[in-house]
Amino acid sequence: MKQQVIRIREEAGRCLLCHEPKCSEACPHGVDAGRIVRALNFENRVGARRQLPAVHFCENCNAPCMQACRRGKLDVPVRLRDLFCNLYDLHVEVPENKVDLSIDFCGVHCENPFFLSSSVVGSNYDMVAKAFSLGWGGVAFKTISLLEIREASPRFSALSKEGRSFIGFKNIEQLSDHTYEENLDFLRRLKRDFPGKVIIASIMGRNETEWTRLAADMEAVGADMIECNFSCPQMAEEGLGAEIGENPELVACYTAAVRKGTRLPVLAKMTPNINHMEIPAKAAVAAGADGIAAINTIRSIMNIDLDSFLSEPRVNGQSIEGGYSGKAVKPIALRFINEMRKDSALAEVPISGMGGIENWRDALEFLLMGCGNLQITTAVMQYGYRIIDDLKEGLSDYLSLRGFTRVQDIVGQALTHIVSAEDLDRNSIQFPRFVRNDCVSCGRCYLSCYDGGHQAIRLDTEEKPVLDINKCVGCHLCILVCPVQAIEPGKRVQRGALHGNAELPK
Structure with a gap:
C-alpha cells in the first residue's frame, strides 16, 4: 500500500492543474479526471476516491484522457489510467457523513474556518465575490488606508524545489491601491450580496486619529471584524506596518485608538520579525484587542543572480527586503502560535492562524495548535480559489473518520504534546x-x-x-x-x- 501511495502521489504531482482540464472533457464515461488529480495533489485521497465511479471503467479503456492531457505537450502525458487503477486498488475508507465545519470566532459565526488573508487575493469586489461563491467562509480584505499607494513592478519572486513551482514566495506588495471610497464601496456591496459571509476589514493608519476613523468607517459599511495591520514588512514610510508590531507601546496605543472607533471584534495582526510575539500580542489584548492574527510574512532577500548579482524581484536593477510566505514558513508560524498559547495571558485569546497553509493537513495543524480561524494567500495565488473544495472536503472527512462532530473539538489538541527541552x-x-x-x-x-x-x-x-x-x-x-x-x-x-x-x- 505504501508504494502504491508513493506512485499515486508522484504521478499526480506531474499534473499541470489546468484551469479547464482537457482530460475531463475527453473521458467517455463522464469521469472528472482533472478534479480527481487535483484532489490527489492536495492530499485529499478520500475525496479523490469518492469521485471515482463504482464501475471500474479505466481498466479496459483506451484512455482518451491521456491523449488530451496538456502535459504531453511538454514530455509525457500524466498516466491517468494507471493512476486511477492504482487508486481503485488502494483501500480508502470513505465516510458517508459530512461534518458541519462552522465555527464561532470572536463571537462571529463562520460557516467554515477558511478565510482569504489580507492580500491581493482579496482586494476587490469581483475577486471576493468569486471566492465566496466557491465556498470560502470569509475574507480579511486587503489592508485599507488613507495612504497613496504606488506599487513597484515586478513585485513577486518564488523559491522552487524539485518540480514544485514554489515552496517559498516573496512579495514587495504594500497596501490596497484602490481609493478609500472604492474600498468602502467594495465592502458595502460584499456585505449586501453575501450577508452570511464574514468580512474582516484590515486597516492601517499613520496616527491615532486615522486608526480611529478607519475603524469607525469599516463598521459603518458592514464589516464584521477589524484587523489591525501591525506587521506589513515592506512599507515605504517609517513608523508603519512591522515597525508598529515590533513596538509594544505603539501596538497598545493604536489598538486603543481602534477600540475607540468601533464596537466590532478587533484582531491585532502580528509580525514574525521579532523574537517574542507574545509581548506585543499581550499589549494588544490589554489595550482592547479581542484576538490575534498570526503570522504575517517574514523579512527576506531571495534569488541573487550569480551573473548579474541582482536579487528578485528586480525593479530596474534594484530590490528590497520583502515578505516571505508559502509552505516553507509554516513551522515558524506554528512556533509563534504555540508560544502565545502557552502564555497564560493569551491562552484563551482567539487566534486567526496563517502562514504556509496549502492543503487541509496544513490547516489541521493550525487548528490543533489552537487557532479558531484560518487565513490563506500564497496557495490561492498559485492554485486559485478552487482549493477550497479540497480544504473543506479533506477537513470534513478527517473529522468524520476520527469521530469528531465539529471543528471546535480539535482546536488546541496538540498543545499538550509540545513541551520544554528539559522535559x-x-x-x-x-x-x-x-x-x-x-x-x-x-x-x-x-x-x-x-x-x-x-x-x-x-x-x-x-x-x-x-x-x-x-x-x-x-x-x-x-x-x-x-x-x-x-x-x-x-x-x-x-x-x-x-x-x-x-x-x-x-
Whole structure:
C-alpha cells in the first residue's frame, strides 16, 4: 500500500492543474479526471476516491484522457489510467457523513474556518465575490488606508524545489491601491450580496486619529471584524506596518485608538520579525484587542543572480527586503502560535492562524495548535480559489473518520504534546527499522548516516542497509532521506538495554 501511495502521489504531482482540464472533457464515461488529480495533489485521497465511479471503467479503456492531457505537450502525458487503477486498488475508507465545519470566532459565526488573508487575493469586489461563491467562509480584505499607494513592478519572486513551482514566495506588495471610497464601496456591496459571509476589514493608519476613523468607517459599511495591520514588512514610510508590531507601546496605543472607533471584534495582526510575539500580542489584548492574527510574512532577500548579482524581484536593477510566505514558513508560524498559547495571558485569546497553509493537513495543524480561524494567500495565488473544495472536503472527512462532530473539538489538541527541552525523554532510543522488501538498494541512507550522522549503517552484499546498534543514536536521518519510505520508526528501548550483537525488538 505504501508504494502504491508513493506512485499515486508522484504521478499526480506531474499534473499541470489546468484551469479547464482537457482530460475531463475527453473521458467517455463522464469521469472528472482533472478534479480527481487535483484532489490527489492536495492530499485529499478520500475525496479523490469518492469521485471515482463504482464501475471500474479505466481498466479496459483506451484512455482518451491521456491523449488530451496538456502535459504531453511538454514530455509525457500524466498516466491517468494507471493512476486511477492504482487508486481503485488502494483501500480508502470513505465516510458517508459530512461534518458541519462552522465555527464561532470572536463571537462571529463562520460557516467554515477558511478565510482569504489580507492580500491581493482579496482586494476587490469581483475577486471576493468569486471566492465566496466557491465556498470560502470569509475574507480579511486587503489592508485599507488613507495612504497613496504606488506599487513597484515586478513585485513577486518564488523559491522552487524539485518540480514544485514554489515552496517559498516573496512579495514587495504594500497596501490596497484602490481609493478609500472604492474600498468602502467594495465592502458595502460584499456585505449586501453575501450577508452570511464574514468580512474582516484590515486597516492601517499613520496616527491615532486615522486608526480611529478607519475603524469607525469599516463598521459603518458592514464589516464584521477589524484587523489591525501591525506587521506589513515592506512599507515605504517609517513608523508603519512591522515597525508598529515590533513596538509594544505603539501596538497598545493604536489598538486603543481602534477600540475607540468601533464596537466590532478587533484582531491585532502580528509580525514574525521579532523574537517574542507574545509581548506585543499581550499589549494588544490589554489595550482592547479581542484576538490575534498570526503570522504575517517574514523579512527576506531571495534569488541573487550569480551573473548579474541582482536579487528578485528586480525593479530596474534594484530590490528590497520583502515578505516571505508559502509552505516553507509554516513551522515558524506554528512556533509563534504555540508560544502565545502557552502564555497564560493569551491562552484563551482567539487566534486567526496563517502562514504556509496549502492543503487541509496544513490547516489541521493550525487548528490543533489552537487557532479558531484560518487565513490563506500564497496557495490561492498559485492554485486559485478552487482549493477550497479540497480544504473543506479533506477537513470534513478527517473529522468524520476520527469521530469528531465539529471543528471546535480539535482546536488546541496538540498543545499538550509540545513541551520544554528539559522535559523530553532522553533516556531511551527509538531505532530505525529497515523494510527490506521495499528497499531498492540506492544507498541514500548509508550516505547520509556516514556523512551527516553517526556511521551506524553499512551495506550488505545486496546493497541493503544493516544497522550497528552500538553506533546508532536514533536520530532518524535515514528515515527522512529514504526516497521510497523503506525505513520506519522501530520500537523504543531504554539506553544500554541492547549491547553487542543483540537483535532489535520487532
